[in-house]
Amino acid sequence: MSELNYNQLVSSQPDYETSDSEVEMYESRKISGESTGKDSGLSDIETSNNKQSSREEMIPAIAASYRNILKQMGEDPNREGLLDTPKRAAKALIYFTHGYDLTISQVVKNAVFNEQTDEMVIVKDIDMFSLCEHHLVPFMGKVSIGYLPTGKVLGLSKLARIVEMYSRRLQVQERLTREIAEAVWEAVSPAGVGVVVEACHMCMVMRGVQKINSMTVTSSMLGVFRDDSKTRAEFMSLVRR
Known part of the structure; x- marks a missing residue:
């Protein structure tokens, strides 16, 4: 297969089109440090849509970088099996970090919701997938969240969505655990929050020490979960059932 111009290849894809002027604009903004996003100053939803659009506009540049990586590895990015790989990998990275x-x-x-209850609420074994920021390889596992309401409760599915929001970033497990706990604390101002994360890290399985059965366990305790040993013990016993 003859050598193709990659910019022509990318622009020929139906998912997006990138003109020379757009590429030049992207490069000039990247060099100057100017953001490629647009802050509308309106609703959160519109801002989110703008961010999503901005990140999708990054696909051609990310795909070009993946193509260069393939070439540096000695691969032929124009062979059939790799022809669309840079674009697919770029889209995957955008999703993994949404x-x-x-x-x-x-x-x-x-x-x-306003609810006059002060009994512990726990959602456990929430599936979690993330990317290690040190090696850009996956780590995955389960998240368990508990909190003590003080007149307000959070829709149960929102706990899973909080996990999704923070796990779909470049992460380390210790920070991910703390960020989830702080988010629940911010959302409903409970008397206490407990979060336990158990995960398998591919950076320890696929490379390095290559220990396939190792699991990393982290916890974050706020409020009475940290200060009261009985509350903490109750939470841990319920999570481990």
């Missing part, structure tokens, strides 16, 4: 486009207010929306 949590950057979200905020707590957008995720929670109006799903905070």
Whole structure:
């Protein structure tokens, strides 16, 4: 197969089109440090849509970088099996990191309800997938969240969405655990929050020490979950059932 001009290849795809002027504009903004996004100053939803549009506009540049990586590895990016790989990989990376486009207010929306209860609420074994920021390889596992309401409860699905928002970013497990706990604290101002994350890291399985059965467990305790050992013990016992 003859060598193709990659810009022509990308622009020929039906999913997006990139003109020479758009490429020049992107490069000039990247060099100057100017943001390629647009802050409308209107609703959160519109801002989110603008961010999503801005990130999708990055696909041609990211795909070009993936193509260069393939060439540096000694591969032929024009062979049949790799012809669309840069574009697919770029789209995948945008999806894997779509949590950057979200905020707590957008995720929670109006799903905070007044409820006169002070008993522990736990949602456990929430599936989680993320990318290690050190090696850009996956880590995945389960998240368990508990909190003690003080007159407000959060829609149960929103706990899973909070996990999704923070896991779909470049992460380390320790920070991910803390960010989830702080988000629940911010959303409903409970008496306490507990979060436990158990995950398998591909950076320890596919490379390095290559320990396929290792699991990393992290926790974050806020409020009475940190200060009261009995509350913390109750939470941990319920999570481990």
